[in-house]
Amino acid sequence: MAEAQQLRVQEAIDSMVQGLERETIRKMQGIMFRCSAACCENPKASMQQVHQCIERCHTPLAQAQAVVTQELERFQDRLSRCTMYCNDKAKDSMDSGSKEQQVKVQLETCVTKCVDDHVHLIPSMTKKMKETLAAIAQ
Secondary structure, three states, X not given: OOHHHHHHHHHHHXXXXXXXXXXXXXXXXXXXXXXXXXXXXXXXXXXXXXXXXXHHHHHHHHHHHHHHHHHHHHHHHHHHHHHHHHHHHHHHHHHOOOOHHHHHHHHHHHHHHHHHHHHHHHHXXXXXXXXXXXXXXX
């Protein structure tokens, strides 16, 4: 993928992840740490009970992080498939005798369309993740 296009995708994803972290994940981290601290403050609990309590406190955050990771992997897979299609199309054009410069322009146009299409998916992906994270935080 062309460097400029790759940078566009990276900046859009970084912005989304930072927003999710600031608005949702950070709050979940605070809740997890306060919950874990409360587990440790119970003088009557056994070591195993404290450990289980802390595990329960960590579960929502671990689930949230798994959701974000899974969605980002799915996004990356879709974008990769799109750019692989562009590469295959360019190779087919070269094999059929098209000029190299013409194929480069065709490839760049195709990759740019992939990036445009996928960057436009980010807001709906973000909305879906926020809804899922809100449900986990309950």
